[in-house]
Amino acid sequence: MSGPTSFGDRLDAVFATRGRLCVGIDPHASLLSEWGQSDSAEGVREFGLRVVEAAANHTGIVKPQVAFFERHGAAGYAALERIIREARAAGLLVIADVKRGDIGSSVEAYGEAWLRPGSPLEADAMTISAYQGLGSIESVLVAAESANKGLFVLAATSNPEAAAIQRAVLQQSSRAGSTVAQAITSGVIAWNEGRADAATRSFGSVGVVLGATNELSLAGIDTESEPSRPGLPVLAPGFGYQGAELSDFRRIYGALGPGVIVSESRSILGAGPDGIADAIARRADEVGAASA
Numbered sequence: 650m651s652g653p654t655s656f657g658d659r660l661d662a663v664f665a666t667r668g669r670l671c672v673g674i675d676p677h678a679s680l681l682s683e684w685g686q687s688d689s690a691e692g693v694r695e696f697g698l699r700v701v702e703a704a705a706n707h708t709g710i711v712k713p714q715v716a717f718f719e720r721h722g723a724a725g726y727a728a729l730e731r732i733i734r735e736a737r738a739a740g741l742l743v744i745a746d747v748k749r750g751d752i753g754s755s756v757e758a759y760g761e762a763w764l765r766p767g768s769p770l771e772a773d774a775m776t777i778s779a780y781q782g783l784g785s786i787e788s789v790l791v792a793a794e795s796a797n798k799g800l801f802v803l804a805a806t807s808n809p810e811a812a813a814i815q816r817a818v819l820q821q822s823s824r825a826g827s828t829v830a831q832a833i834t835s836g837v838i839a840w841n842e843g844r845a846d847a848a849t850r851s852f853g854s855v856g857v858v859l860g861a862t863n864e865l866s867l868a869g870i871d872t873e874s875e876p877s878r879p880g881l882p883v884l885a886p887g888f889g890y891q892g893a894e895l896s897d898f899r900r901i902y903g904a905l906g907p908g909v910i911v912s913e914s915r916s917i918l919g920a921g922p923d924g925i926a927d928a929i930a931r932r933a934d935e936v937g938a939a940s941a
């Protein structure tokens with residue numbers, strides 16, 4: 650096949666060739682110290698490049714968490730630019746974990762920062778928040794689609810505080826009676842189904858974040874019905890450090906399993922610079938077995 654490939658199709662190819670483990674690049678101050686790096690822009694850069702090198706040999710997806718780079722201001726951003734560039738050059742799919750959200754032209758500018766081809770921070774996908782309404786991120790949905798980029802919209806996140814808002818039931822709109830998480834997920838599925846070439850895509854280019862620690866049925870997420878077409882990409886943090894067990898993968902995600910990206914940060918990064926490659930290789934095997 651020639652020509653540019655949609656994010657969903659690239660994700661499908663990565664799943665097939667490199668598996669579904671995503672390594673989070675979260676240079677916490679405590680980890681930097683364990684890794685023998687200073688808590689500085691240089692330290693986060695060296696940490697990130699080391700993770701990229703190890704990930705490129707054993708898995709297909711990385712997710713830098715922008716907050717840990719933003720702590721170091723402009724120099725932190727320069728470090729992140731380099732890490733993203735090297736990760737993409739090594740063939741990794743990069744999900745920028747930025748959790749942006751705003752309205753109209755403001756959110757459109759966030760989309761340009763992280764997804765526009767040629768932007769210094771260009772990634773393959775970004776995390777985004779639609780709590781101002783799914784319509785508030787329409788401009789980014791459109792821009793991502795035309796640039797063959799991906800989005801992961803927060804739906805049912807892994808943190809315990811999220812339930813009160815994400816499980817709240819909508820009073821108005823065409824999705825009245827749905828939970829917030831369910832309405833966001835249905836809206837994302839509808840968007841993917843509405844693309845002109847949807848029938849030929851294995852996965853849509855827009856996914857949702859569904860934390861593995863969340864009780865998804867209480868959030869109104871349907872994990873039992875036939876999967877949507879194209880399939881729904883699901884970014885799944887919560888395994889590892891936050892306590893969810895890979896042995897529960899099927900129970901948690903059910904029919905959504907084929908689209909799930911297992912994302913872990915501290916549980917892998919804690920292996921340190923000398924153990925990181927083995928830790929990624931081992932976890933990638935475990936994720937492959939649990940999701941097979």
Ligand SMILES: O=C(O)c1cc(=O)[nH]c(=O)n1[C@@H]1O[C@H](COP(=O)(O)O)[C@@H](O)[C@H]1O
Binds near residue numbers: 673712776807890912
């Ligand atoms: O969007 C995310 O990646 C995310 C969503 C969510 O619901 N929960 C969640 O923990 N995350 C991110 O996933 C990473 C989890 O890190 P660990 O708990 O160390 O595996 C952090 O970068 C979080 O910001």
